[in-house]
Amino acid sequence: MEAATVTRRRGGGRGRARLVPLLFLAPALIFLVVWVIYPTIWTIGRSFFDRDGGTFVWFDNYQEIFTTDTLLTAIRNNVIWVAVVPALVTAIGLIFAVLTERVRWSTAFKTAVFMPMAISLFAAGVIWRIMDEKDPAQGTVNAVIKVFDDAFGGGGAVTAAQSSTPQLTGSISSGFVLRTPLRAGDTAVLGLTAIPPDEIPRDAPDAQQPSAEAGAITGTVWRDFKPGGGRPGVVEPGEQGIGGATLELRDNGGGVVATTSSEPDGSFAFDDVGSGQFRVAIASSTFTTPFEGVSWLGEKLITPAVMIAYIWVWAGFAMVIIAAGLSAISREVLEAARTDGATEWQVFRRVTVPMLAPVLSVVFITMIINVLKVFDIILSVAPQSSQDDANVIALAMWRTSFGGVNDFGLGSAIAVFLFLLVIPVLALNIRRFKREEG
Missing domain, CATH: 1.10.3720.10 (MetI-like)
Known part of the structure; x- marks a missing residue:
């Protein structure tokens, strides 16, 4: 009789020992069933039905x-x-x-x-x-x-332009070349028009008529446009220079002898050009589109x-x-x-x-x-x-x-x-x- 009682007590103790962990785990198990197991089973079943869930569509x-x-x-x-x-x-x-x-x-x-x-x-x-x-x-x-693009070249001075006189031929893709051959001591006037207004700074200085220098070829590249009229190919007050343009000095064969950039007022100079005839050109890089961003x-x-x-x-x-x-x-x-x-x-x-x-x-x-x-x-x-x-x-x-x-x-x-x-x-x-x- 006493042995049976002891056995029942031990069995009851083991039962309570198992019940206590289950009581602690019960909230987690309930949440697991409600929020994980049931939705998983329901989703698997729902995947075999159509859009509205009314027709069984297999796979x-x-x-x-x-x-x-x-x-x-x-x-x-x-x-x-x-x-x-x-x-x-x-x-x-x-x-x-x-x-x-x-x-x-x-x-x-x-x-x-x-x-x-x-x-x-x-x-x-x-x-x-x-x-x-x-x-x-x-x-x-x-x-x-x-920042890096500007540091290593960046865009050109302007993105679009046309020559203002027949003496300057070409396009923005190939550059513009002055027809008239020049020698040391000569000057070049390179007028451009059809430039977008917002690409010339408002505070850009007026272009200056180039002055001749011994042993050098000088010139000016400018926006040949004056509100109210003006004379094409002539540098006039109120017309702004184009700074940062790339100028090339080419020999008779078309090879580039020297390059330079224009000042803010559009002036430039090729020093110590030596003897012979040359042509002055505005390089196509002057019209390179500035960096607009990677998409x-x-x-x-x-x-x-x-x-x-x-x-x-x-x-x-x-x-x-x-x-x-x-x-x-x-x-x-x-x-x-x-x-x-x-x-x-x-x-x-x-x-x-x-x-x-x-x-x-x-x-x-x-x-x-x-x-x-x-x-x-x-x-x-x-x-x-x-x-x-x-x-x-x-x-x-x-x-x-x-x-x-x-x-x-x-x-x-x-x-x-x-x-x-x-x-x-x-x-x-x-x-x-x-x-x-x-």
């Missing part, structure tokens, strides 16, 4: 995924994302983590690089949408490119533009994770490699990277999962006109279901397809965790 929705141009573009873009972004994020994070170990201001640098993680991807996309504007006066990226948000570059924004956000995450793994590496191993004569590159490639392999795989696999689900940053960076070209699977799912199409059958099929793509990566991650625990 028609899945077939449409691989026959619609927009969805094929989304799949292709996702392949590009998976092939490029995880590797770049991991590599940049590794480089930052290694280099910041050797600088005194590493904390400030890591804070700056990690800062984008503090905002949402949508907000980061809005930032890059503004930075990628084509107009250099608005977009930061093109403004930086314009980062256009159909050709929108995917790389979004990738750059995404890498900007996640590089800080990769750097912090890899830096944590780097701090755990035994410094004795690194010093031993250096003592044996290894260069810094050899230490990095044959010691540091292999020892960081588990951490690098964590970052890499995490980024693969993230880029498969990328959505909001594309929606915020890509304008409506180029969203089809930047489309990815997750964005295609949202646009098909909730973006105005309202085809929940096809949208559910896209969601299931994306779920199937993520499962192998998740399985690989779980397997890696088990291997590390073992």
Whole structure:
């Protein structure tokens, strides 16, 4: 009798011991069922029905995924994302983590690089949408490119012009050449008209009639136009000089002997020209269109533009994770490699990277999962006109279901397809965790 009582008490104790963990897990299990398991099962079932959910269509929705141009573009873009972004994020994070170990201001640098993680991807996309504007006066990226373009040549003095007299022949594509041959001591007047008014600065000085100089060929290039009338080919008060024009001195064979640029008042001079006859020409580079900006948000570059924004956000995450793994590496191993004569590159490639392999795989696999689900940053960076070209699977799912199409059958099929793509990566991650625990 006492043995039976003890057995019942032990059985009851084991039951209560099992019940307590279940009570703690119950809220999480309920949420798991309500927010994950049930929606997953419902979405799989809904993917076999038509737009309205009233007709069972078998695998028609899945077939449409691989026959619609927009969805094929989304799949292709996702392949590009998976092939490029995880590797770049991991590599940049590794480089930052290694280099910041050797600088005194590493904390400030890591804070700056990690800062984008503090905002949402949508907000980061809005930032890059503004930075990628084509107009250099608005977009930061093109403004930086314009600085370098201006430093190494930039645009011409004007973009369009015509000769004001028959003595100056040519076009903006080939340049304008003065018909009359000149010798040392002669002057050249090169009048242009049909120049857009806004391309001549309002404060440009008036053109000056060129003065002859011994041993040199001088001249003036100017806007040969005077409100109220004037004489073509004659430099008159009120007519403005064209500064920054490129002038060429050509020999009888058409070869360029010398080049120079005009002053703000349009004057120029070729010194010490020697004997012989020459022709003066306005080079075609004078009419080069100035840098107008790269169309980062256009159909050709929108995917790389979004990738750059995404890498900007996640590089800080990769750097912090890899830096944590780097701090755990035994410094004795690194010093031993250096003592044996290894260069810094050899230490990095044959010691540091292999020892960081588990951490690098964590970052890499995490980024693969993230880029498969990328959505909001594309929606915020890509304008409506180029969203089809930047489309990815997750964005295609949202646009098909909730973006105005309202085809929940096809949208559910896209969601299931994306779920199937993520499962192998998740399985690989779980397997890696088990291997590390073992």
